[in-house]
Each structure stands twice: as structure tokens, then as C-alpha cells.
Amino acid sequence: xxxxxxxxxxxxxxxxxxxxxxxxxxxxxxxxxxxxxxxxxxxxxxxxxxxxxxxxxxxxxxxxxxxxxxxxxxxxxxxxxxxxxxxxxxxxxxxxxxxxxxxxxxxxxxxxxxxxxxxxxxxxxxxxxxxxxxxxxxxxxxxxxxxxxxxxxxxxxxxxxxxxxxxxxxxxxxxxxxxxxxxxxxxxxxxxxxxxxxxxxxxxxxxxxxxxxxxxxxxxxxxxxxxxxxxxxxxxxxxxxxxxxxxxxxxxxxxxxxxxxxxxxxxxxxxxxxxxxxxxxxxxxxxxxxxxxxxxxxxxxxxxxxxxxxxxxxxxxxxxxxxxxxxxxxxxxxxxxxxxxxxxxxxxxxxxxxx
Amino acid sequence: xxxxxxxxxxxxxxxxxxxxxxxxxxxxxxxxxxxxxxxxxxxxxxxxxxxxxxxxxxxxxxxxxxxxxxxxxxxxxxxxxxxxxxxxxxxxxxxxxxxxxxxxxxxxxxxxxxxxxxxxxxxxxxxxxxxxxxxxxxxxxxxxxxxxxxxxxxxxxxxxxxxxxxxxxxxxxxxxxxxxxxxxxxxxxxxxxxxxxxxxxxxxxxxxxxxxxxxxxxxxxxxxxxxxxxxxxxxxxxxxxxxxxxxxxxxxxxxxxxxxxxxxxxxxxxxxxxxxxxxxxxxxxxxxxxxxxxxxxxxxxxxxxxxxxxxxxxxxxxxxxxxxxxxxxxxxxxxxxxxxxxxxxxxxxxxxxxxxxxxxxxxx
Amino acid sequence: xxxxxxxxxxxxxxxxxxxxxxxxxxxxxxxxxxxxxxxxxxxxxxxxxxxxxxxxxxxxxxxxxxxxxxxxxxxxxxxxxxxxxxxxxxxxxxxxxxxxxxxxxxxxxxxxxxxxxxxxxxxxxxxxxxxxxxxxxxxxxxxxxxxxxxxxxxxxxxxxxxxxxxxxxxxxxxxxxxxxxxxxxxxxxxxxxxxxxxxxxxxxxxxxxxxxxxxxxxxxxxxxxxxxxxxxxxxxxxxxxxxxxxxxxxxxxxxxxxxxxxxxxxxxxxxxxxxxxx
Numbered sequence: 001x002x003x004x005x006x007x008x009x010x011x012x013x014x015x016x017x018x019x020x021x022x023x024x025x026x027x028x029x030x031x032x033x034x035x036x037x038x039x040x041x042x043x044x045x046x047x048x049x050x051x052x053x054x055x056x057x058x059x060x061x062x063x064x065x066x067x068x069x070x071x072x073x074x075x076x077x078x079x080x081x082x083x084x085x086x087x088x089x090x091x092x093x094x095x096x097x098x099x100x101x102x103x104x105x106x107x108x109x110x111x112x113x114x115x116x117x118x119x120x121x122x123x124x125x126x127x128x129x130x131x132x133x134x135x136x137x138x139x140x141x142x143x144x145x146x147x148x149x150x151x152x153x154x155x156x157x158x159x160x161x162x163x164x165x166x167x168x169x170x171x172x173x174x175x176x177x178x179x180x181x182x183x184x185x186x187x188x189x190x191x192x193x194x195x196x197x198x199x200x201x202x203x204x205x206x207x208x209x210x211x212x213x214x215x216x217x218x219x220x221x222x223x224x225x226x227x228x229x230x231x232x233x234x235x236x237x238x239x240x241x242x243x244x245x246x247x248x249x250x251x252x253x254x255x256x257x258x259x260x261x262x263x264x265x266x267x268x269x270x271x272x273x274x275x276x277x278x279x280x281x282x283x284x285x286x287x288x289x290x291x292x293x294x295x296x297x298x299x300x301x302x303x304x305x306x307x308x309x310x311x312x313x314x315x316x317x318x319x320x321x322x323x324x325x326x327x328x329x330x331x332x333x334x335x336x337x338x339x340x341x342x343x344x345x346x347x348x349x350x351x352x353x354x355x
Numbered sequence: 356x357x358x359x360x361x362x363x364x365x366x367x368x369x370x371x372x373x374x375x376x377x378x379x380x381x382x383x384x385x386x387x388x389x390x391x392x393x394x395x396x397x398x399x400x401x402x403x404x405x406x407x408x409x410x411x412x413x414x415x416x417x418x419x420x421x422x423x424x425x426x427x428x429x430x431x432x433x434x435x436x437x438x439x440x441x442x443x444x445x446x447x448x449x450x451x452x453x454x455x456x457x458x459x460x461x462x463x464x465x466x467x468x469x470x471x472x473x474x475x476x477x478x479x480x481x482x483x484x485x486x487x488x489x490x491x492x493x494x495x496x497x498x499x500x501x502x503x504x505x506x507x508x509x510x511x512x513x514x515x516x517x518x519x520x521x522x523x524x525x526x527x528x529x530x531x532x533x534x535x536x537x538x539x540x541x542x543x544x545x546x547x548x549x550x551x552x553x554x555x556x557x558x559x560x561x562x563x564x565x566x567x568x569x570x571x572x573x574x575x576x577x578x579x580x581x582x583x584x585x586x587x588x589x590x591x592x593x594x595x596x597x598x599x600x601x602x603x604x605x606x607x608x609x610x611x612x613x614x615x616x617x618x619x620x621x622x623x624x625x626x627x628x629x630x631x632x633x634x635x636x637x638x639x640x641x642x643x644x645x646x647x648x649x650x651x652x653x654x655x656x657x658x659x660x661x662x663x664x665x666x667x668x669x670x671x672x673x674x675x676x677x678x679x680x681x682x683x684x685x686x687x688x689x690x691x692x693x694x695x696x697x698x699x700x701x702x703x704x705x706x707x708x709x710x711x712x713x714x715x716x717x718x719x
Numbered sequence: 720x721x722x723x724x725x726x727x728x729x730x731x732x733x734x735x736x737x738x739x740x741x742x743x744x745x746x747x748x749x750x751x752x753x754x755x756x757x758x759x760x761x762x763x764x765x766x767x768x769x770x771x772x773x774x775x776x777x778x779x780x781x782x783x784x785x786x787x788x789x790x791x792x793x794x795x796x797x798x799x800x801x802x803x804x805x806x807x808x809x810x811x812x813x814x815x816x817x818x819x820x821x822x823x824x825x826x827x828x829x830x831x832x833x834x835x836x837x838x839x840x841x842x843x844x845x846x847x848x849x850x851x852x853x854x855x856x857x858x859x860x861x862x863x864x865x866x867x868x869x870x871x872x873x874x875x876x877x878x879x880x881x882x883x884x885x886x887x888x889x890x891x892x893x894x895x896x897x898x899x900x901x902x903x904x905x906x907x908x909x910x911x912x913x914x915x916x917x918x919x920x921x922x923x924x925x926x927x928x929x930x931x932x933x934x935x936x937x938x939x940x941x942x943x944x945x946x947x948x949x950x951x952x953x954x955x956x957x958x959x960x961x962x963x964x965x966x967x968x969x970x971x972x973x974x975x976x977x978x979x980x981x982x983x984x985x986x987x988x989x990x991x992x993x994x995x996x997x
Binding site for chain 3: 370374376379380381382383461464596599602603605606607608609610612613614615616617655659660661662
């Protein structure tokens with residue numbers, strides 16, 4: 001069976017220790033980091049100032065440090081700031097999760113959704129709307145997270161050979177299967193119950209709008225654990241990129257590395273999907289972009305992916321606010337529309353690497 | 356003919372094959388493949404018959420058969436305007452989607468590839484959902500326009516998306532892997548557009564649109580069945596003629612070229628055939644989940660061999676779709692589930708079964 | 720434009736520039752392959768041997784220059800027609816899962832078949848013969864994916880033979896084979912040449928086997944041909960040092976009388992070697 005999988009470029013051949021450091025690469029990383037940080041700062045400033053009620057950066061600063069009048073205070077503290085923070089957290093989480101997923105499936109199309117988390121979360125959300133009548137987004141978030149986690153566990157179990165962890169291929173297959181099953185169930189429930197459909201269709205399009213600020217402190221501990229696990233997974237991913245056997249011979253415990261990686265993906269994606277709904281494409285394109293800056297070394301790739309994901313998501317959210325006045329375009333849609341042409345251009349330009 | 360002066364031995368007998376030679380005409384008949392086709396045809400007949408006999412209004416079996424054979428005209432409407440066209444649409448659409456899947460999987464050398472990745476089904480979905488939430492055809496207009504407008508829009512959307520994909524994927528030739536990657540990208544955009552459109556309209560319109568994008572055979576009439584039948588009558592023979600190229604395309608590009616296959620031409624023609632088949636099937640009944648993906652794999656396992664057989668895949672697809680529709684409309688009483696939900700669940704179960712089977716084999 | 724090459728030249732390459740996307744692998748290469756010869760292309764890894772072979776077999780479109788097959792530009796001729804004259808075995812060919820050896824070898828008959836003529840008695844005879852020649856008759860019903868590396872290599876070679884062409888381009892036909900089977904395969908190629916007058920161009924890694932079986936060696940380095948001619952003239956200690964950066968002795972093969980390369984290696988290096996010769 002032939003499946004689309006990429007080989008890591010030969011540059012990564014020296015893997016366990018990471019590719020050899022060259023001056024050009026180091027310079028590229030440094031410049032990339034500066035550009036990324038600048039972009040992130042610009043996106044954050046735009047995100048707190050731009051909207052139906054434009055505020056100047058000075059006003060925002062005033063509101064943050066002391067007060068800028070009751071209206072501006074409310075806008076900044078209750079709406080813009082939480083929304084921006086949510087965007088930062090979600091973007092960083094999805095960027096990390098995407099990179100981990102592509103590393104663990106050795107597949108350039110690896111998206112966190114491949115682990116079944118998106119549809120798993122959707123099923124939990126739908127069940128919870130239909131059976132318990134919960135409709136507030138804070139409540140849904142935790143059901144979504146639980147659903148995502150359950151789906152990830154199911155995918156892991158179905159994809160695993162007894163006594164050994166899943167292979168990249170079986171993981172992708174199991175993810176597809178579980179996604180289908182949950183998708184069919186979701187469709188069936190939604191079609192039989194119009195009220196559920198009404199709430200669900202808005203959840204289904206990922207968005208940063210109208211989330212309860214209380215969600216932020218609740219998300220944090222899970223995300224922190226996820227980030228730590230993800231970053232710790234970097235060296236093992238470098239070895240896994242050469243195939244499970246090579247990784248084993250280099251002294252890595254493949255099964256454990258995979259569990260750590262999948263746990264991190266589940267935490268990062270699950271919490272994000274719960275809070276914002278499914279946001280496509282960040283996890284898919286961020287790793288490709290970041291790889292252009294850092295090269296294939298996952299120890300660098302992972303933190304850069306987090307920064308890039310955060311900048312991208314916040315920027316896309318800002319764009320969604322201004323393109324279709326007086327309404328807003330959900331961030332998921334914006335990302336798909338600007339992300340896909342980019343992705344297609346990438347596929348057309350790059351020499352296709354496969355295993 | 357002998358290559359070298361070594362003594363030619365007795366001809367090698369190959370098990371399970373029948374060689375037919377008449378004059379310049381010669382062909383190999385694989386017995387297991389042929390048996391699969393015959394069994395598939397019988398199963399299809401059985402499913403069609405069951406679809407005629409079982410239905411919402413209670414008509415005795417004898418009366419149905421009498422009407423179907425033209426001996427009686429008591430239940431003319433139920434039989435000829437409701438059940439027969441619905442069953443026929445199901446079978447034809449299933450066959451078209453499955454054949455499209457078989458071609459796609461062979462060209463891409465990937466058992467998980469499906470016409471969904473050719474952009475066709477998602478393109479069709481965008482078109483139909485756009486119409487539905489614009490409050491147009493589905494809601495306000497009825498009659499002929501509702502019957503024809505949606506399939507036509509779906510066909511246009513599907514073909515447009517398929518065409519764009521083909522153009523984007525062409526770069527000094529068609530490469531299966533590049534098609535796959537670009538297909539994934541396009542599908543993601545179109546799917547998000549669909550989701551966004553679903554949030555725009557009235558919830559009832561969105562619900563109807565959702566039924567369509569899950570794939571449904573509800574209220575399908577001759578207007579749906581006839582175009583698919585005509586298209587299949589043209590496209591199936593073309594596809595069967597391309598089967599020999601498909602054999603060679605299963606190899607890597609160098610081997611196929613070395614064997615004298617005009618790679619880019621053959622691959623393009625077959626890809627366009629797959630796009631057309633999928634677009635026409637989708638236009639008639641929506642993107643019925645999983646049929647295009649699983650039917651070829653089931654047929655492959657039944658018939659044996661190294662690539663999904665075209666004819667057997669089409670028959671399996673027809674049986675699967677028709678049978679699932681029968682289940683979808685009779686399992687839940689008065690509520691008619693879209694057939695796509697049954698096929699989708701079946702598909703997931705089947706994939707999980709395959710995986711568990713494989714894993715058990717691997718650990719044994 | 721040069722004059723049309725003389726008729727005994729089967730393959731003629733002129734001014735070839737070959738590469739993938741933006742990297743040029745071979746530049747300004749001319750080559751003639753004469754009728755009824757065995758030519759071996761040798762050279763260090765990455766010197767463009769396989770690339771050249773792919774271009775000769777019209778699998779790769781040259782950036783510049785052209786390849787003539789029997790005097791006509793190969794890319795202008797219908798590819799099916801070419802496939803009846805020229806068979807090529809690529810470097811790492813792939814077969815779909817579940818394909819049997821007999822089916823694979825039967826693929827070699829593809830160029831001569833039509834939709835109404837899918838399995839003539841000629842096809843059957845050629846496939847049986849090809850299976851017999853490579854000694855894999857008893858593997859005919861096995862799946863290609865179940866074979867060992869060496870068996871698989873012979874199955875692919877068998878496919879190329881079944882094609883029945885009098886021109887064969889083989890990219891490392893002996894990879895994955897143990898020494899005995901390497902000799903078997905090369906003996907077979909030699910018989911095809913002597914008994915049937917087949918013309919063979921092959922990429923080989925083993926210099927000694929190349930020198931023994933090929934009538935003509937083409938030595939490449941960095942995309943250029945640096946030497947060509949009969950093995951006894953081409954294989955010299957100086958050439959090995961220049962082309963392969965290999966310090967070696969060349970003696971006469973006691974069996975075949977062809978040059979035999981004995982690499983020196985660091986342990987046995989005499990001058991300037993930190994390790995004394997034992």
C-alpha cells in the first residue's frame with residue numbers, strides 16, 4: 001500500500017543530534033524569530049484596537065493601566081482583551097498540535113483533526129445540546145473537550161497493535177474511521193432535532209466571538225501541560241522522522257514518545273476545540289510555514305509553530321472583523337479562504353517528497 | 356516464440372483463469388472476478404426487488420409485482436413513480452460513485468483516496484447549500500425547478516471544482532500525489548464555505564441543505580434517474596476501455612512509461628472520467644458518504660487481484676447504496692434518515708473492522 | 720545539427736542536459752550505443768548514471784539536447800512503438816499490492832496487446848520463457864510483495880525480458896542479489912547478447928563484474944563522460960583514483976582475463992599511512 005507520507009529532507013539525516021548547524025540556518029532562525037515577534041505584536045495591537053468600535057492604541061493603553069472611560073473600559077476588558085488572549089492561546093495550541101501530528105503520522109497532511117478530536121468533540125457537543133439542553137458555550141466547552149479526549153483514546157486503541165503502539169498509517173486510518181462514525185451520528189441527531197441543529201451549526205464554525213472570559217483561566221492549566229509535553233517531544237520526533245526502527249536503534253522509546261505526543265495533541269486540540277469550536281487549517285499550514293524558517297529540527301520547529309499559530313489566528317480574526325462590515329466573518333472561514341490558496345501554491349511549488 | 360535456445364517446457368498453467376482465443380481476439384477471464392460480477396448482479400436484483408416490495412404504503416407483494424410487470428394498474432403511482440425511480444436512482448448513483456472511487460484509488464495508488472478528494476462532492480455541496488440558504492429553489496420555488504435546479508447546480512458546482520482541481524494539479528503532467536494534496540486543500544476550503552453558508556440561512560433551510568450534503572434518495576424521481584442512466588451508458592464503456600491503462604498505472608511512473616503507456620494522457624482521461632462519474636452521481640443524490648471509498652475495496656476483497664475491479668465495484672456500490680437506502684427508510688418508522696448516514700456508519704464500522712483484523716494479524 | 724548517425728548506432732545522445740526541476744545533473748553529454756553490444760555505465764554515486772539511463776529510455780525529458788532511437792528522435796515516436804523496441808528496468812520499480820509474479824511478468828506484454836487481443840499465445844509463450852530464464856517459474860503464483868529482495872529483482876528482470884525487445888536498458892539489475900545470483904543474471908544477459916544479438920545498456924556498481932561482462936564501459940563523473948571504451952583500456956589505476964577517488968591496484972582477472980580492481984583501503988596504504996602494513 002502506498003500512502004502519502006513525506007520523507008524528511010536529507011538535511012535531517014543527522015537527526016538524533018539535530019541537523020548540523022550552519023550559519024545561514026542560524027541567521028534565518030534569528031531573523032525569522034524577530035519577524036514572528038513583530039508580526040505577533042502587530043496582530044495583538046490590531047486585535048485590541050480594530051472592531052466595530054475602533055479604539056486608538058493610546059485609549060487601549062489607558063484602559064489597561066487606569067481607565068479610559070466606562071465604554072472603552074468595557075470594550076477592552078470584557079471583549080477585546082479576552083478575545084485576543086483566546087486567539088493567542090488557541091493559535092499557539094493548534095500550531096503545536098499540527099506540528100506534532102505531522103511528525104507522528106509522518107504525513108504532510110497530518111492535521112490535529114486526523115486524530116478524530118474534531119468530530120469527537122462535535123458529537124459530545126451535539127449530545128449535550130440534544131439530551132441535556134446545555135447551550136451556553138462555557139458548558140459546551142467541557143463536553144467538547146471530553147468528547148475530543150474520548151475520540152483520541154478510541155483512535156489510539158483502534159490504531160494500536162496489541163503490545164505495540166500505533167504506526168503512522170494505522171493512526172491515520174483509525175482517525176478517519178472514528179471521524180466518520182462520529183460524523184454520521186452527529187448528522188443523524190442534528191437532522192432529527194431542529195433545535196439542536198440551530199445551536200450546533202454556530203458551534204461548528206470555529207470562532208473567537210462571544211466566548212465567556214471565564215473560559216481562559218480554565219483552559220490554562222491544560223494548555224500548559226500540553227505545551228510542556230509537546231516541547232519535550234521534540235528530540236524524539238527528530239528520531240521518529242527516520243522511521244520507528246531507526247528511532248528505536250537510536251535508543252528512543254518509541255511507544256512512550258508516541259503516547260506523550262498524542263496526549264499533548266489531545267490536550268491542546270481538545271481544549272481549543274471545546275473553547276472555540278473546530279478551527280481548520282491552522283494545524284495544517286503552520287508547520288509548513290515554520291519549517292521554512294527553522295528547517296526540519298523539531299526542537300526549533302515546535303516553539304516557532306506555536307508563535308506562528310498564535311500570530312496567524314489573531315491576524316485572521318482581525319481580518320474577519322473588517323472584511324464584511326457590518327457583520328463578521330468567523331475566523332475559521334477566514335483561515336480556510338486565505339490558507340488554502342497558500343497551501344495549494346506550496347504544493348505546486350515544492351518538489352514533492354514522498355516515502 | 357522462444358527467447359533463447361533453451362528447451363521450451365510445457366506451458367505454465369495458471370490457476371483460476373480461462374483463456375479465450377478466437378482468431379485475433381484473445382482475453383483472459385479470471386474466474387473469481389467473473390463469479391463476483393455474477394454474484395453482484397444477483398445481489399443487485401435481490402436488493403432492487405426488496406426495494407420495490409418494502410415501502411411506506413402497504414401494498415401486497417403480489418400486487419407490486421403485477422404492477423411492475425404491467426399486468427395490473429392498481430398501484431401504478433406507488434410502484435412506477437415512487438419506488439422504481441428511487442431504487443433505480445440509488446443503484447445508478449451507487450454504481451457511478453463506486454466506479455469513480457475505483458478509478459481514483461488506482462490512479463492515486465492509495466486505497467484511502469476517493470472522489471471526495473477530487474473537489475467534486477464539496478464543490479457540489481457549496482452550490483446546493485448556497486441555493487438553499489439563499490432561500491431560493493428549496494424554500495420558495497417548487498415543482499420542476501426544484502427538481503432540476505438543485506441537480507443542475509450540483510453538477511455545475513462539482514464539475515467546476517473538479518476542473519479547477521485538474522488545472523491546479525497540472526504542472527508538466529499530472530501527478531497522483533499532487534492531485535491528492537491539492538484535493539485536500541480545496542476540500543478544506545469548500546467544506547468551510549459550506550459550514551459558513553449553513554450558518555447564514557433559516558434553520559429549516561439549513562436542515563434541508565444538510566440532508567442533501569449527507570446524501571439522500573428521498574423523493575427521487577425519473578428526472579433524477581434518467582440523466583444518471585444516460586451518463587453511465589456513455590462513461591462505463593469508456594472506463595472499461597481504460598482498464599488496461601489502469602493496470603499499468605498501478606506501477607510507478609517510470610515502469611508505466613517504459614511499458615509504452617502515454618502516462619499524462621491516460622491519467623488525465625481517467626481522472627476526468629472519475630470526476631464526471633462522481634459529479635453526475637452527486638448531482639442526483641448528494642455526496643453519499645463512503646460509497647466511493649468502500650465499494651471498490653469491498654469489490655477488491657471479493658474478486659481478488661491487485662486493483663479494484665471496475666465492474667464489480669460498480670455492482671457493489673449499487674447494492675450498498677440501494678440496500679442502505681432501504682434500511683434508512685424502513686428502520687426508523689416514519690422518519691426517513693438520509694441514506695448517507697447509514698453508509699457513513701457502515702463505512703466507519705468496516706474500516707475499524709479492517710484495522711482490528713490487520714492488527715491482530717500483525718501481533719499474531 | 721550533426722549528420723544523421725550511421726545505421727549501426729541504436730541509441731544516440733547529443734548535447735544532453737538533464738536534471739530535476741532546477742538542479743542540473745548531466746550537462747553537455749554525447750553518447751552512442753552500438754548495435755549488439757553490452758555497455759555498462761559506471762561511476763561514483765550521484766554522478767548521473769541513472770538519470771542518463773532514464774533519458775535514453777525516454778522516461779525523462781531533456782532540458783536540452785536529444786536522444787535518437789534508430790535515427791529518429793525518441794520523444795517524437797509513439798511511446799508504445801518505442802516500447803516494442805526498447806525495454807527499460809527502472810531503479811526502484813513498484814508493483815501494486817497483491818500482484819502475482821506471473822501478472823507482473825505478463826505486464827511486459829502490454830506494448831503488444833490491444834483491447835481485443837489481451838492474451839495471445841505469443842504472450843503466453845514469452846511470459847513462460849521469461850519466467851524460466853530467470854529461474855522463478857515456481858514463484859509464478861506468489862505475490863510480488865511476498866518475495867525476498869533477490870527474487871523480486873529477478874521478477875522485474877523477467878518482466879523486462881517478456882517485453883521481448885532487442886534493446887534493454889537495465890538500472891542496476893543485480894541489486895539485492897547475492898554473488899551467485901548476480902553472476903546468474905549477468906550470464907543470462909550475456910546469453911541474450913551472444914545468442915540473440917540483444918543490445919544492452921546497464922548501470923552497474925560492481926566494477927569487476929562490469930569489466931567482465933560489458934564489451935564497453937562508459938565512465939561518468941559529475942554529469943559528464945570522462946572515459947569510454949573496452950574495459951581493458953578504461954580500467955586503470957589512474958582512472959580509479961581520478962573518478963572514484965579510490966586507491967586501487969588493477970590486475971588481470973585470472974578467469975576471464977579482464978581487469979580486476981583490488982582496492983587498497985586505509986589499513987593497507989603504504990605511503991603516509993599511520994597504520995603499518997601487516
